[in-house]
Amino acid sequence: MIFVSEFQNDCGNLLLVKLPHYQGDTGEIAYYPSNKVFDNPELYYRQLMRRTSETLKLHTAIYTELRDVYDFKYLFTVYNISRHGEYFLKCLNGTISQTTNGVHFPGIYVS
Secondary structure (H helix, E strand, O other): OOOHHHOOOOOEEEEEEEOOOOOOEEEEEEEEEOHHHHHOOOOOEEEEEEEEOOEEEEOOOOEEEEEEOOOOEEEEEEEEEOOOEEEEEEEEEOOEEEEOOOEEEOOOOOO
């Protein structure tokens, strides 16, 4: 169990839930938001991002977000994962930006 008091930022933490089994498969990432974000989702704009080298690329229309009120988390299903990469979530409240820890989908999958 993850306790909100353990978070190192005001955004929250990510945790890998399901790894893809082959190239092009889906993976799942659980997002445990801080109390600030969970209690006020309308105030925080959230972006799931993938880190590539030095650039950050926002993946649009390749994931779905599901809010689980009973477990205090959001579940992201990332589609068509074709290579390894680190994902993180950016929380934006006005001009203040925070990021979660990064989670890493490991190497290329053999089919």
